Amino acid sequence: MTAAAATAKEPPRARRPGAWALFANNRLAAAGLVILVAIVLVALAAPLLPLPPPDITDPANRLIRPLQEGHLLGTDQLGRDLLSRLLYGTRMSLAVGVSATLVAALIGSLLGLIAGYAGGRTDNVLMRGIDMLMAFPYILLALAIVAVLGPGLMNALYAIAVVNIPFFARNIRGITLGLARREFVDAARLSGKSNVAILGTEILPNVLPTIVITMSTTVGWMILETAGLSFLGLGAQPPQADLGSMLGEGRKLLFNAPHVSIIPGVMIFAIVMSINLVGDGIRDLLDPRLRSGALARPAARTAVNRESVADAPREENANALLALEGLNTRFEVGDEIYHAVNEVDLKLNAEDCLGVVGESGSGKSVTAMSILGLVPTPAGRIVGGRVNFHGDDLLSVPLERLRTLRGGAIACIFQDPLSSLHPLFPVGEQVAEAIRAHQPLSKEEVRQRTLELLQLVQIPNAEQRLSAYPHELSGGMRQRVCIAMALANDPEVVIADEPTTALDVTVQAQMLRLLNRLRRERNAAVLFITHDFGVVSEICDRVAVMYAGRIVETGPAEDVIHAPAHPYTRKLIDCVPVLGEQDRQLDAIPGLPPAVNRLPEGCAFADRCDRARDDCRVGNVELAALNKEGRAVRCLYPLVEGAEGSG
Amino acid sequence: MGAYILRRLIFAIPVLFGLTVIVFAIMALIPGDPAVAILGSYATPENVEKLNRDLGLDKPLVQQYVTWVGNMLQGDFGRSYSLNRPVLDEVLERFSATLILAGTALLLCSVLGLIAGIVSAVRQFGWADRVITFAVLIGISTPSFWLGLLLILLFAVTWQLLPASGMYAIYGGGDLPDLLKHLILPAVTLAVVATGVIARLTRAAMLEVLRQDYVRTARAKGLTERQVIYRHAFRAALVAVIPVIGIQAGFVLGGAVYIETVFQWPGIGAMLVKAISTRDLLLVQGGVLVVAASYVLFNLLADVAQHMLDPRLKL
Helix, strand or coil: CCHHHHHHCCCCHHHCCCHHHHHHHCHHHHHHHHHHHHHHHHHHHHHHCCCCCCCCCCHHHCCCCCCECCECCCECCCCCEHHHHHHHHHHHHHHHHHHHHHHHHHHHHHHHHHHHHHCHHHHHHHHHHHHHHHCCCHHHHHHHHHHHHCCCHHHHHHHHHHHHHHHHHHHHHHHHHHHHCCHHHHHHHHCCCCHHHHHHHHHHHHHHHHHHHHHHHHHHHHHHHHHHHHHCCCCCCCCCCCHHHHHHHHHCCCCCCCHHHHHHHHHHHHHHHHHHHHHHHHHHHHCHHHHHCCCCCCCCCCEECCCCCCCCCCHHHCCCCEEEEEEEEEEEECCEEEEEEEEEEEEECCCCEEEEECCCCCCHHHHHHHHCCCCCCCCEEEEEEEEEECCEECCCCCHHHHHHHECCCEEEECCCHHHHCCCCCCHHHHHHHHHHCCCCCCHHHHHHHHHHHHHHCCCCCHHHHCCCCHHHCCHHHHHHHHHHHHHCCCCCEEEEECCCCCCCHHHHHHHHHHHHHHHHHHCCEEEEEECCHHHHHHHCCEEEEEECCEEEEEEEHHHHHHCCCCHHHHHHHHCCCCCCCCCCCCCCCCCCCCCCCCCCCCCCCHHHCCCCCHHHHCCCCCCEECCCCCCEECCCCCCCCCCCCCC | CHHHHHHHHHHHHHHHHHHHHHHHHHHHCCCCCHHHHHHCCCCCHHHHHHHHHHCCCCCCHHHHHHHHHHHHHCCCCCEECCCCEEHHHHHHHHHHHHHHHHHHHHHHHHHHHHHHHHHHHHCCCCHHHHHHHHHHHHHHHCCHHHHHHHHHHHHHHHCCCCCCCCCCCCCCCCCHHHHHHHHHHHHHHHHHHHHHHHHHHHHHHHHHHHCCHHHHHHHHCCCCHHHHHHHHHHHHHHHHHHHHHHHHHHHHHHHHHHHHHHHCCCCHHHHHHHHHHCCCHHHHHHHHHHHHHHHHHHHHHHHHHHHHHCHHHCC
16 A cells, blocks of 8 residues: 555545645745735835835935935935835836736636637637747747837736736646536536636636636746846836836946845845745645655655564564564554554465455555565554564664665565556666676676576567567566566565556466466565455465455465455455356445554454454454464454354 | 657747747737838938838738748848848857857756755755755745846955956957856856756656656665666656756746846847847847747757657657
8 A cells, every 4th residue: 555545545634734724834835925915015005104205316315325314225326215116116016017917817818718618720729829929938029029019117017918828828728628528518508508608607717726826826927027127128117117127227336336236136036935935835735745745755665663673583483484573564644643554474484475365455565565665654654563584674674785685585576567667768677777786797697687587487579678668568568577577686585566456367367377387486485465366266375364454364375265264355255256157246345444544443344244243343353273274363253163253 | 769850840840930920920010110110210201111112011911921031031131220230140149149158057057956856855854955945946036137236246346256247358358268257157147047947846856756666666676775766766857857948948048138138248138138229120030030949949959858768759
């Protein structure tokens, strides 16, 4: 189970902090909002404040430095009060920037709505035109427009609005295109509404949020760019002044009176920065992945925080090749803790094949991935247990030692071979990499060995396939490559995590035969994760059944399949279709596994079990031995005799 | 690959064609008599009429357009009235200066942005990540023209380490070290915003890639963390970032307008600003077209680079 899947099981939203609380929690975004509101309020209140008029010149008091009596920010080259000019300039810049945003939003959204709703040729023509506009470097098109209209603040406003139209048109068109084919729009059309009415009443309300978000992300740019045009002398013309033109005028005095140009620059910076902070905050808020921690970078190995660790393997595991003892792995998402793996014991003997079976979400994959520390942290964390391999506890060996074991003595095969192979490297290179990571061979030897491996897994024309990319191979071929990669360094243990699930049925059978043959030829032990008892019967010597993070039954594969002891095992076996028995009823197991962040008391399966009694729902049901062949079951009323239970 | 580049070049033709249509349409929007706009309000009626005839402005729009494009294809972009020299000569001369500046800035922002983005992603939530994220936020919020002034004030005026303006020293300059000295401040100023944007996207792309199954496979194979990050993850992230670098080329070329004005760099941006204030529309037209065409070319290069890195795009 990945963290994303764990989140999917997350219970009702009500437990999550609300949007506003999250936004306020994001200190930077909150600070941005405070600054922005402060600037806007002061700019709006400028005429009410006790300030000297911004345009009154006073040559006697020219170029006064800041922090002087009467002129807090000093004066400019004509003796005008800079604080007053700054606030009025801010008013102007904000007004122009916001107006440009509104104009661009209005025209751009309209174009997007029409293109997306009409589709076909109208869409094509409009969007090609928009693409053309975007083929111009951003500010250059604005310059061309100002060149034609002539310098001036209004013309700068139009120019900036025009160059931002494409952003709105593209965003809105994309969403409209999706909406225009939805059922509720069809219904409105059938009820006789006109196209204009549909756009206005059905589609517009749905695209409005996108328009607002696009506005919030572009308004900072537009303020900056209009200031830029004014700075170049192409926007506000004297005596009119915005922040950009103040900066432009101050530039001529840069060496004598730097404050005249620095002060308006600081204001532009503060405005744009606060808008960016607020915009980032909103964006983070809207991206649910940030809350679950799914955007966090997984560490090189799973975090291990165990309160206490046994010094040595348990006695019964002394001769095991790989043994898990009391493994506890969990996911921590916000305040929720998901107990994905709960006190799991597994024992894999040399050259054995152990199947771990369960529904999705039962914790079987997390168990397997915990062995080599491949559970992503955050949010995964191993909080208890030992993983014994050759006397070492893999959970505490140094990373470098773990690295040499990964792909060396213990190799993995994953579920989906397409996503498991790197899309940008040839498959031969990916297999060669696995060899190079563990064996100091020459280039030619590595190539030779790679070729042998591809032949071993029966890839036809192996020599040519060396340079093929994963997307050029079929699913079965890709999985063969993954198997070759796993066998590259003659591993003692192969962890196969549902290696056949993503393949189609005929290929599944081939893959199982191949795996079975190879493990016998190469004397490798296999930990086989699957949800399919049909697969278990083909390849596994022993089997462990998992449910809600715990082992509920274990024993020799054949015995368990012929006489399952746990009702859950029984139901899982009943899910397997049998060839030739068409009338057999295929039972899906009713209900869903419990969420592993709030497991019920007693047996976790009780709610879905038709044999459950009252005492199944209290206390802790232990995994109890059934017989001497190592069969054990976690059930008070097992389906076979020999257990202490009375069932 | 050769066939792909050729195909992309052919696809670029309609785009270039579209650019000329838009520029022509904008110029046709000029309120009032274009000849008056070109010649200025002091022109005599005879001059206006002659110019209208010379420019073919008395003909229908479509015919005007065809003539205009035909002339450009023959290298005739008209004559700048304010400089009294062919537009193309002036534009090409200026454009080489802009290319030096914008090219350097683009190189700087790509390299720095990628490095910052990777460091930030690898040290996610660590102090390096915090510092970079904050620096990026400041970088993309700073008006570049103002930053240029600050840098001049610090490096040229206060510390007197670097020249404040121009491309070469007036006396005794002209060699490469002199050019580099003049290049540092404007190129850095021009690169700041784009560096921030690229760093942000690289960080996001790396974080996305590091969660992919194939990165887990790389770890499961026993590769070192260094190989996992710099070979497997970075390679995949780069494919996502390259188109962004292509787009940033447009912002860098456009931003050159401010920077060239601030640092008096003799490039096409400074020329455009001057041409607009003197209403030298033919010069504006020629300059805008050449810069826009070079942007198309930059994007084409980015596409080709992406194509070379991503085998899935081969058709």
